[in-house]
Amino acid sequence: MPPKEEKKGPKLSGKDKKTLKELQKKEEIENKAKELSLRAFKAHEKERQTQEKTVRLKRHQEQVRGEREVERLKAEAEEFKTVWANFTLRIDLALEEYEKHQRWASIVRDSTLPDVNNEADINSFLSIWRENEHEVPGGEDRKRDIDADFLICSQAIQLINDILLEVDTVKEDRHAPLWTQKARNKMQFHRANLVNLYTQIQSTLDRLTSNVMQYMDKYVDEGDDQPLTLCKSNVDVKYGLWCGNRVARIRSVDFPSLNIIISPKDGAHLPKQLNLMNNVAMRVLQFSFDPTSVFEKEDVGVEYYAMGGILVVETMSVPQPMKKVKDWVVRLETQLAHDVQLIPYPPVVSDGTGGVAPPIRVSFCVPPRIVVRNTAPVVGIWVPTHSCWLPEGTAEFTYDSASRRATFTTQNLTKLAIIQEKAFDVPYEQWQMYPLDNETVMFTIEGKRRGEVSDREVQIMIRNNLCRVVSPEEPELQHLRESWLSPASLLRMLSNSGYNFLLRECDASFIPDLLPKAMIMENRAYDDMALFCTSFVFASTRHNKLGEDINMALFRISKAMRDVASMDPLRVNLKDDNRWHTVRYEKERAVICRCREDDEPNLEELPGQDVHLNLYTILREMHGEEAVTQAIDAPDLLLQNAVKQILSLVRPLTWG
Numbered sequence: 001m002p003p004k005e006e007k008k009g010p011k012l013s014g015k016d017k018k019t020l021k022e023l024q025k026k027e028e029i030e031n032k033a034k035e036l037s038l039r040a041f042k043a044h045e046k047e048r049q050t051q052e053k054t055v056r057l058k059r060h061q062e063q064v065r066g067e068r069e070v071e072r073l074k075a076e077a078e079e080f081k082t083v084w085a086n087f088t089l090r091i092d093l094a095l096e097e098y099e100k101h102q103r104w105a106s107i108v109r110d111s112t113l114p115d116v117n118n119e120a121d122i123n124s125f126l127s128i129w130r131e132n133e134h135e136v137p138g139g140e141d142r143k144r145d146i147d148a149d150f151l152i153c154s155q156a157i158q159l160i161n162d163i164l165l166e167v168d169t170v171k172e173d174r175h176a177p178l179w180t181q182k183a184r185n186k187m188q189f190h191r192a193n194l195v196n197l198y199t200q201i202q203s204t205l206d207r208l209t210s211n212v213m214q215y216m217d218k219y220v221d222e223g224d225d226q227p228l229t230l231c232k233s234n235v236d237v238k239y240g241l242w243c244g245n246r247v248a249r250i251r252s253v254d255f256p257s258l259n260i261i262i263s264p265k266d267g268a269h270l271p272k273q274l275n276l277m278n279n280v281a282m283r284v285l286q287f288s289f290d291p292t293s294v295f296e297k298e299d300v301g302v303e304y305y306a307m308g309g310i311l312v313v314e315t316m317s318v319p320q321p322m323k324k325v326k327d328w329v330v331r332l333e334t335q336l337a338h339d340v341q342l343i344p345y346p347p348v349v350s351d352g353t354g355g356v357a358p359p360i361r362v363s364f365c366v367p368p369r370i371v372v373r374n375t376a377p378v379v380g381i382w383v384p385t386h387s388c389w390l391p392e393g394t395a396e397f398t399y400d401s402a403s404r405r406a407t408f409t410t411q412n413l414t415k416l417a418i419i420q421e422k423a424f425d426v427p428y429e430q431w432q433m434y435p436l437d438n439e440t441v442m443f444t445i446e447g448k449r450r451g452e453v454s455d456r457e458v459q460i461m462i463r464n465n466l467c468r469v470v471s472p473e474e475p476e477l478q479h480l481r482e483s484w485l486s487p488a489s490l491l492r493m494l495s496n497s498g499y500n501f502l503l504r505e506c507d508a509s510f511i512p513d514l515l516p517k518a519m520i521m522e523n524r525a526y527d528d529m530a531l532f533c534t535s536f537v538f539a540s541t542r543h544n545k546l547g548e549d550i551n552m553a554l555f556r557i558s559k560a561m562r563d564v565a566s567m568d569p570l571r572v573n574l575k576d577d578n579r580w581h582t583v584r585y586e587k588e589r590a591v592i593c594r595c596r597e598d599d600e601p602n603l604e605e606l607p608g609q610d611v612h613l614n615l616y617t618i619l620r621e622m623h624g625e626e627a628v629t630q631a632i633d634a635p636d637l638l639l640q641n642a643v644k645q646i647l648s649l650v651r652p653l654t655w656g
Contacts, residue, residue: 069611076613094637113159116166122193143218144211149204156197157236163190168488172645198291206340213318214337231257236288243281243318250276259365260284265409273357285312292382301506304389306417308370308496313413317341345413359409366404371476371498373454379408380419389419423511428656432539436569439636441533465638487646501650517654518550521587528615530644535562535631537572540656543601551587553653556580564634590614
């Protein structure tokens with residue numbers, strides 16, 4: 001039987017064949033896509049597993065490194081504890097001997113003034129002073145002994161200077177930093193005594209003024225119908241009083257021996273609002289010191305400070321003049337006979353606020369120790385409600401450098417002073433400290449660059465436990481170039497002259513984008529720098545200004561180490577990055593990092609460098625224990641102490 005023929009499917013049309021072909025092609029594409037997807041998945045999975053393995057390995061390595069770092073830091077801390085204890089013992093003995101000699105020297109030049117640390121002595125001095133002040137002047141003329149009043153004020157100012165020197169020693173106490181309660185208590189004690197002395201000086205000058213006005217006829221020549229102009233001065237106080245019966249408007253008030261002139265800003269006569277024709281006197285006082293700063297709030301920052309003393313211009317009521325009735329002299333005695341009654345200018349209006357009155361021109365001589373760092377000094381007023389100096393109500397400042405005469409206009413007769421921003425030089429452009437020999441170090445600070453005449457670099461030489469200014473060479477700083485002073489005293493006097501490097505943390509509120517560093521971290525860094533102050537050069541890095549971590553600071557240390565057996569200085573070009581290491585210093589560790597001045601900041605450890613406890617352990621690894629021990633032992637101990645104090649006061653890691 002012949003085989004059956006296979007049944008063929010229905011014959012596909014051209015259209016169906018095309019559709020089938022498309023389906024097959026689609027299936028082929030999908031299969032290839034699945035295959036590619038599977039391959040990609042496998043590759044991704046392999047990469048993920050590799051990355052996870054790498055991360056685990058890195059994490060493990062970091063953990064091991066961290067554990068080793070902890071062990072290393074712990075071991076280094078134990079080792080350094082002994083090194084630091086020996087150093088502290090040696091420096092304490094050196095300071096004890098130094099302070100003993102200082103005490104003997106003070107006994108030799110001792111005076112009748114009270115002991116600045118003895119509250120009973122100071123209170124007794126003030127009590128006797130007050131009793132003598134309130135005694136009614138004897139004699140027929142009832143005049144006060146002006147020379148005696150000025151003498152007691154001069155003695156008080158000398159006592160104030162002694163207290164300020166003692167405050168400086170509190171700031172320099174190695175064992176009681178300023179943030180400790182012990183230091184705070186000492187500062188409050190001295191602050192209270194300063195307030196009492198400043199208050200009593202003012203009281204004596206007020207008592208003198210009231211006596212002169214009450215017995216004005218005794219202070220002028222008989223028959224003299226001119227207003228009384230009384231001038232008295234010494235190195236610390238200038239006193240001027242103008243008063244008397246007037247029959248015509250006053251053009252100006254001139255205190256010739258004091259070089260102070262009060263004149264109208266506009267017109268030919270002083271403003272009517274002064275009422276100088278109606279039993280009103282004008283008094284000027286110029287102090288070589290600032291009696292107001294002691295009233296500033298301790299924990300509130302200030303933007304401005306007074307340089308080199310203050311100028312007071314004020315008006316006050318004059319008692320009714322005496323009258324002669326036959327052979328009798330009738331003199332009305334009121335409270336004005338014992339005290340002064342100030343008259344505010346501008347006059348107070350009905351709602352108790354200050355009114356508006358024409359400005360007055362004031363001309364005076366700038367004290368010889370103030371550096372005018374601008375084209376003319378800026379004068380501000382003391383604002384009692386805010387306990388600070390502000391540039392309010394004053395304008396039109398001019399200055400003649402040859403005569404040192406400054407002129408300005410003011411809308412207020414009150415306490416006035418040449419003021420300057422407290423942070424005028426902050427942030428510091430750069431700083432460095434380099435050794436001249438084993439007993440001398442040079443510390444330089446360049447303030448904030450403004451491209452103006454005010455730009456300066458200040459050089460301070462440190463030797464033994466003292467320091468002095470080397471430059472600028474302005475005549476106003478001659479006393480600081482010729483005198484060796486303690487770090488705190490030098491910086492205080494330098495501030496009075498116009499170079500202020502003494503800022504408080506609360507002052508940072510007036511400095512944009514600046515956060516003060518943690519004091520403990522900074523203190524450790526300055527301890528380290530002081531240890532090696534005659535072996536290495538230390539300098540600022542621009543990257544320190546960019547950080548916002550208060551527990552980390554950056555500074556540079558020279559790669560070169562000075563041979564302590566040499567008498568040559570060590571200087572390093574600040575612009576040559578290859579001659580510097582950058583130190584990343586933290587609260588409990590330090591390391592050499594990759595930062596370079598001409599690159600972006602890189603805080604990673606330099607290859608081959610481990611994290612260490614401090615500079616001592618970093619340098620020991622780099623230079624060897626013998627060299628580092630010699631570097632610590634070579635400098636004069638008092639020099640190391642002074643370096644630590646000046647760094648702690650200037651705080652270059654915060655303000656630079």
